[in-house]
Amino acid sequence: MTDLIAQKITEINAQIPADVRLIAITKQVSIEKMRAAYQAGIRDFGENRLQEALAKQQQLQDLSDITWHFIGHLQTNKAKKVLENFDWIHSVDSLKLAQVLNKISGELAIHPKVFLQVKVLPDPNKYGWQIEELLTDLSQLNQLENLNIQGLMTILPLGLSDLETLAAFKKTQELADQIKQENFAHLSMSQLSMGMSGDYLFAIQAGATMIRLGQIIFGERN
Numbered sequence: 551m552t553d554l555i556a557q558k559i560t561e562i563n564a565q566i567p568a569d570v571r572l573i574a575i576t577k578q579v580s581i582e583k584m585r586a587a588y589q590a591g592i593r594d595f596g597e598n599r600l601q602e603a604l605a606k607q608q609q610l611q612d613l614s615d616i617t618w619h620f621i622g623h624l625q626t627n628k629a630k631k632v633l634e635n636f637d638w639i640h641s642v643d644s645l646k647l648a649q650v651l652n653k654i655s656g657e658l659a660i661h662p663k664v665f666l667q668v669k670v671l672p673d674p675n676k677y678g679w680q681i682e683e684l685l686t687d688l689s690q691l692n693q694l695e696n697l698n699i700q701g702l703m704t705i706l707p708l709g710l711s712d713l714e715t716l717a718a719f720k721k722t723q724e725l726a727d728q729i730k731q732e733n734f735a736h737l738s739m740s741q742l743s744m745g746m747s748g749d750y751l752f753a754i755q756a757g758a759t760m761i762r763l764g765q766i767i768f769g770e771r772n
């Protein structure tokens with residue numbers, strides 16, 4: 551099992567440019583498998599549920615150079631715990647959440663790195679800004695000076711063709727470019743978090759700087 555995980559990670563690393571960061575998504579993945587991924591060189595881990603993540607962080611305390619990424623929908627009542635225990639938050643999906651994170655970050659005197667989650671295609675099953683809504687909120691987001699906004703994150707709807715997938719990732723990249731050109735002092739658009747097991751090669755073609763891979767490394771989830 552650990553050999554298979556190491557082999558997968560080696561294969562993926564050979565496919566992706568050296569400056570693309572591979573985040574292992576370990577929701578529902580055992581500690582044993584996470585240790586195997588660490589042994590194979592993974593230092594970025596992503597989780598979508600706070601309780602599960604905190605338990606795993608406890609058990610992996612000896613691996614002190616892990617960078618933790620929060621990737622799930624975040625309720626404001628859990629915001630403080632997430633801020634205290636994660637280095638990156640990929641799933642900032644509303645102005646209200648961003649404002650709460652900003653306020654708590656001020657109290658904690660931290661400047662967390664975050665992504666704004668955007669839906670470039672309509673998807674009733676997903677959280678995130680629609681493009682027009684995001685453009686409207688930019689000037690208010692720009693005022694959240696405790697947040698270190700790094701770029702956009704997207705998750706595509708299921709069932710797209712290859713062409714549609716590539717087009718949707720390119721649209722995300724173009725949106726980031728468009729925002730960059732507005733020269734907001736506080737909105738860096740230097741990172742793009744996009745690409746999962748089924749579509750990461752398209753995401754990289756469209757300029758992803760971080761890919762979030764679970765099942766292709768660890769096998770299918772239940």
Ligand SMILES: *Cc1c(COP(=O)(O)O)cnc(C)c1O
Nearest residue numbers: 575598621746747762763764765
């Ligand atoms: C589960 C998850 C992933 C990884 O998906 P896989 O299909 O297992 O690669 C990536 N991003 C988010 C936000 C997820 O919830």
